[in-house]
Amino acid sequence: MKTxxxxxxxxxxIIFSCKKEDAHIKIIEIQVEAPFEMPTIKIPDFSNCKxxxxxxxxAVKGDKEATSKAIxxxxxxxxxxxxxxxxxxxxxxxxxxxxxKSHVNLHLKKDAVLLFSxxxxxxxxxxxxxxxxxxxxxxxxxxxxxxxxxxxxxxQGKLKAKMDVWKVWFARPKPHMNxxxxxxxxxxxxxxxxxxxxxxxxxxxxxxxxQFNRSENILLEGVSIENSPFWxxxxxxxxxxxxxxxxxxxxxxxxDGVDPEMSQNILIEDCxxxxxxxxxxxxxxxxxxxxxxxTPSKNIVMRNCTMINGHQLLAIGSELSGGIxxxxxxxxxxVDGAKMFHLxxxxxxxxxxxxxxxxxxxxxxxxxxxxxxxxxxxxxxxQWRDLVPTIERRLTPIHDVHLTNVSATKTEFLSRILxxxxxxxxxxxxxxxxxxxxxxxxHIHEHVINFSELPKIx
Numbered sequence: 001m002k003t004x005x006x007x008x009x010x011x012x013x014i015i016f017s018c019k020k021e022d023a024h025i026k027i028i029e030i031q032v033e034a035p036f037e038m039p040t041i042k043i044p045d046f047s048n049c050k051x052x053x054x055x056x057x058x059a060v061k062g063d064k065e066a067t068s069k070a071i072x073x074x075x076x077x078x079x080x081x082x083x084x085x086x087x088x089x090x091x092x093x094x095x096x097x098x099x100x101k102s103h104v105n106l107h108l109k110k111d112a113v114l115l116f117s118x119x120x121x122x123x124x125x126x127x128x129x130x131x132x133x134x135x136x137x138x139x140x141x142x143x144x145x146x147x148x149x150x151x152x153x154x155x156q157g158k159l160k161a162k163m164d165v166w167k168v169w170f171a172r173p174k175p176h177m178n179x180x181x182x183x184x185x186x187x188x189x190x191x192x193x194x195x196x197x198x199x200x201x202x203x204x205x206x207x208x209x210x211q212f213n214r215s216e217n218i219l220l221e222g223v224s225i226e227n228s229p230f231w232x233x234x235x236x237x238x239x240x241x242x243x244x245x246x247x248x249x250x251x252x253x254x255x256d257g258v259d260p261e262m263s264q265n266i267l268i269e270d271c272x273x274x275x276x277x278x279x280x281x282x283x284x285x286x287x288x289x290x291x292x293x294x295t296p297s298k299n300i301v302m303r304n305c306t307m308i309n310g311h312q313l314l315a316i317g318s319e320l321s322g323g324i325x326x327x328x329x330x331x332x333x334x335v336d337g338a339k340m341f342h343l344x345x346x347x348x349x350x351x352x353x354x355x356x357x358x359x360x361x362x363x364x365x366x367x368x369x370x371x372x373x374x375x376x377x378x379x380x381x382x383q384w385r386d387l388v389p390t391i392e393r394r395l396t397p398i399h400d401v402h403l404t405n406v407s408a409t410k411t412e413f414l415s416r417i418l419x420x421x422x423x424x425x426x427x428x429x430x431x432x433x434x435x436x437x438x439x440x441x442x443h444i445h446e447h448v449i450n451f452s453e454l455p456k457i458x
Contacts (some may be wrong), residue, residue: 024048024049024050025046025048025049025083025150026045026047026048027042027044027080027150027217028042028043028044028045029041029042029045030042030043030242030267032267034301034328034360035328035360036299036326036358036360038299039265040052041265042216042217042240043152043217043218043240043242044083044103044150044151044152046081046083046084046085046107046154047073049078049083049105050081050085051087051107052077052084052085052087052221053087054071054074054088054089055070055089057071057073057074059071059388061091061093063094064095064122067093067098068095068122071086071088071095071098074086075098075104075106076101078104078415079102079103079104081275082103083150084103084104085107085349086104086105086106086107087107088107088108088109088112088114088155088157088393090109090110090111090112091111091112091187091254092098092113092160093113093114093115093127094117095114095117095146096117096122096123097116097122097123097140098142098143098144099144100143100144100148100153101145101148101151102148102150102151103150103151104151104154105151105153106143106153106154107152107153107154108153108158109154109155109157109300110155110156110157110406111156111157112155113157113158113159113378114157114160115118115160115161116159118164119165120139121272123139124140126139126140126199127139127141127144128193129207129208129211129212129236130215130236130261131198132319133261133285133286133289133290133321134184134187134196134287135187135193135196135289135293136183136186136187136197136205137194137196137198138196138199138207138434139199139205139207140207141207141208141209141210142209142210142229143209143210143211143386144211144213145213145215145398146210147213147214147215148212148216149216149217150217151212151217152219152221153210153219153223153294154216154221154222154223155222155223156222157223157224158223158224158225158226159209159223160225160226160229161209161226161229162227163268166206166230166252167252167451169206169442170252175203176201176202176203176205177369177387179200179202179203179204179205180377180390184384184388185388187286188287188288189288190292200272203434206229206230207229208229208234209228209231209232209233209234209250209254210233210234210236211236212234212238212241213238214236215238216239217240218240218242219242220233220242220243220246221244222244222245222246223247224248224249225247225248225249226249227244227249227250228250228252228255230254231259231281232250232255232257232258233257233259234261235258235260235266236261236263236329237261237263237293238263239264241266242266242268243258243266243267243268243417244268244269244270244271245269245270246271246272247272247274248271248274249274249275249308250274250276251276251309253276253277254277255276256277256278256280256281257271257273257279257280257281258276258280259281259282260280260282260300261282261284261285261297261319262283262284262295262296262297262322263297264297264299264352265299266299266300266301267301268302268305269301269302269303270303270304272306273308273309273310273355274307274308274310275309275311276311277314278310278345279305279310280302280314280315280329281315281316281323281374281393282297282315282316282324282327283319284296284320284322284354285319285321285322286319287321287391288392289321290319290320290354291321296323296324296325297322297327298324298327298448300327300328301329301330302328302329302330302332303326303328303330303331304330304331305332305333306333306334306335307335308335308338308339310338310339310340311342312340312342312345313329313334313340313342313366314327314345314361315342315345315346315347316346316347316356316396317346317356317380318348318349318352318380319352320352320354320355320396321353322395323355324356324357324359325356325357326358327358327359327360327450328360328362329344329360329362330361330362330363330364330456331362331363333366333410334365334369335367336367337367337368339370340366340369341369341370341371341372342367342374342375343364343366343369343372343373343374344354344361344373344375344401345374345377346375346376346377346398347376347377348378348396349378349380349384350378350393351392351393352394352395352396353395354394355397356394356396356397356398356401357398358400359399359400360402360404361404362402362406363401363404364406365406365409366409367408367409367410368408368409368410369408369411370411371416372411372415372416373406373411373412373414373415373435374414374415374417374424374428374430374433375415375417376398376401376417376428377416377418378398378419379418379420387411395423397426398426399427401427402429403429403430403433404430404432404433405431405432405433406430406432406434407433407434407435408434408435409436409437410435410436410437410438410439411435411439412438413438413440413441413444414433414435414441414442414443415442415443415445416443416445417443417444418446418447419447419448420447421447423447424447424448424449425447425449426450427449428450428451428452430450430453431453432455432456433453433457
């Protein structure tokens with residue numbers, strides 16, 4: 001009965017999507033198995049859509065202005081007929097920002113490279129975005145989708161960022177930190193987002209590479225991504241996202257692989273991550289801003305991925321004020337020799353609030369890990385500890401974390417869980433979690449209730 005119902009829904013979706021004469025987008029529904037109730041994920045299929053080659057719109061290799069204009073015109077045309085594929089052909093194409101629109105697939109042919117300019121002015125005017133969990137107007141992400149539906153980035157080509165300026169901005173000097181303080185105070189006292197203009201000569205807030213902002217039915221498949229000014233792939237207040245068969249290599253400051261933030265119904269599979277920060281960092285906004293938006297991140301599955309480098313395989317927080325639940329990571333491998341601190345690291349502090357629950361990690365293999373398999377800390381403030389005061393104190397309940405069939409060769413500890421006396425961490429379950437060699441204590445715990453460790457069943 002369930003299968004029949006699913007097929008009927010797919011048929012209805014296909015019929016509905018073809019009502020417009022020129023639109024041939026199909027909606028595919030994906031069922032994902034998880035230890036929690038996982039909604040069907042809807043993504044677009046552009047296989048029957050008209051193609052628009054950017055050279056037909058005037059794109060010229062090496063001509064940033066002509067190519068940028070051509071890409072945007074092709075996107076506009078594909079959108080105007082209700083669905084189309086914008087083709088980036090073989091070769092290197094220097095471009096400014098790209099703004100996607102609904103019903104558009106940006107497709108990179110094999111050996112195609114979209115090379116994104118290093119000049120900050122090429123990412124103006126400022127757009128409605130976020131920075132480290134706080135909403136603001138900042139430089140446009142290199143690829144930006146705002147309030148879009150049925151969008152995709154696909155192909156065998158490469159997205160690459162020129163880093164000449166952004167790598168200089170990796171440093172966080174006093175003027176940058178002062179701008180960060182200003183944004184923190186604007187967000188903390190709920191000033192309108194339109195007043196949070198963060199583009200100036202000293203803020204140097206680097207843009208995301210790809211941001212899907214308030215969008216839905218999204219496919220990112222096949223492409224390689226090299227370098228990033230900031231977070232690499234950022235689904236923000238979005239839902240129904242599939243990230244599949246991509247390769248990411250970005251080793252700059254804050255170069256996470258994927259940062260689902262206040263986003264839902266996400267599948268990340270068969271990807272390779274080589275990061276200068278966390279491979280996957282699930283977030284849900286910071287403090288008052290996230291309490292206002294009130295949108296948790298939930299129903300997120302990552303499977304069959306390989307981590308070459310990354311601070312954590314799975315990080316949760318520290319921006320988690322909207323809440324995080326129902327995260328499942330399975331069948332992933334961390335290559336031997338990877339630079340990694342934890343396999344799973346959940347971090348928060350007294351300003352965050354929110355919650356963390358129903359985290360499942362199963363069948364993970366790793367070599368040596370610098371710190372440990374599992375870390376949970378409730379007093380992680382980094383540079384913020386002395387930069388700004390706590391305006392409103394809200395603790396984060398953390399409970400129901402399950403690790404099963406996880407192994408590493410060498411760590412400092414197996415688990416370090418540092419809760420708070422007034423709000424202990426609860427229900428942490430380890431089943432067949434093993435390390436060949438532990439250099440410190442096996443378990444370092446403070447204020448933990450109902451911790452369970454079971455050996456492998458022979």
